[in-house]
Amino acid sequence: MVIVEFLGPIGKAPIQIEANTLADVSAKLKEDAELTGWLEKCAVAINDSMVSDLSVSLKEGDRVSILPPVCGG
Amino acid sequence: MELYQGPLDTKKIFSRWLDEQLTSNYGAYIPFVGIIRAEDGIEALSFDIYEPILQKWFDEWQARAIQRGAIVKMAHSIGDVPVHTSSYASAVFSPKRRVALELIEEFVEDFKANAPIWKYDVKNGKRIYAEDRSTPMDGAGLLA
Numbered sequence: 436m437v438i439v440e441f442l443g444p445i446g447k448a449p450i451q452i453e454a455n456t457l458a459d460v461s462a463k464l465k466e467d468a469e470l471t472g473w474l475e476k477c478a479v480a481i482n483d484s485m486v487s488d489l490s491v492s493l494k495e496g497d498r499v500s501i502l503p504p505v506c507g508g
Numbered sequence: 509m510e511l512y513q514g515p516l517d518t519k520k521i522f523s524r525w526l527d528e529q530l531t532s533n534y535g536a537y538i539p540f541v542g543i544i545r546a547e548d549g550i551e552a553l554s555f556d557i558y559e560p561i562l563q564k565w566f567d568e569w570q571a572r573a574i575q576r577g578a579i580v581k582m583a584h585s586i587g588d589v590p591v592h593t594s595s596y597a598s599a600v601f602s603p604k605r606r607v608a609l610e611l612i613e614e615f616v617e618d619f620k621a622n623a624p625i626w627k628y629d630v631k632n633g634k635r636i637y638a639e640d641r642s643t644p645m646d647g648a649g650l651l652a
Binding site for chain 1: 557596
């Protein structure tokens with residue numbers, strides 16, 4: 436199982452899912468109507484490192500963070 | 509990097525940063541401060557921060573600054589920051605002005621684009637995500 440957490444304004448509690456790669460995470464999250472409209476705008480981190488490749492493999496206990504558009508300052 | 513609940517005491521922060529580097533022999537110190545403007549009927553802005561990734565982002569910038577003989581500083585607020593107070597302070601110290609002038613622009617602009625901080629307008633005590641002013645981070649849309 437991996438943990439998926441939704442940061443900032445998404446306002447959704449973390450979930451645990453079975454996933455071997457980020458592509459699996461993508462497929463699972465697309466089934467969730469609450470996330471419609473968010474995924475295309477969100478960046479992704481695994482264990483607090485930003486990632487840019489869907490084929491990244493995941494291991495038990497990994498934490499995937501979903502980061503919506505930012506505006507500091 | 510420094511995070512504070514509520515508004516920043518910018519005079520104190522800038523003064524301390526200056527004192528800390530008094531004997532470092534930097535010839536230029538360029539501070540930048542972000543002040544909350546009264547507009548669109550807001551009472552305050554409010555901020556969520558994801559600190560682990562913000563710290564990494566900052567550490568990478570510090571490494572880049574050091575390669576150019578400079579250092580960067582940053583402070584930001586968490587939670588509500590009323591209008592006419594400050595939520596963001598940053599600075600660059602460098603031996604000569606040119607590097608500091610260039611670096612403060614690059615550092616502040618990348619901060620706006622990639623620091624994991626989320627902004628909300630506060631109106632009538634309610635937080636409203638400032639979606640129209642927010643920027644997708646580098647790599648956004650990977651899971652879409």
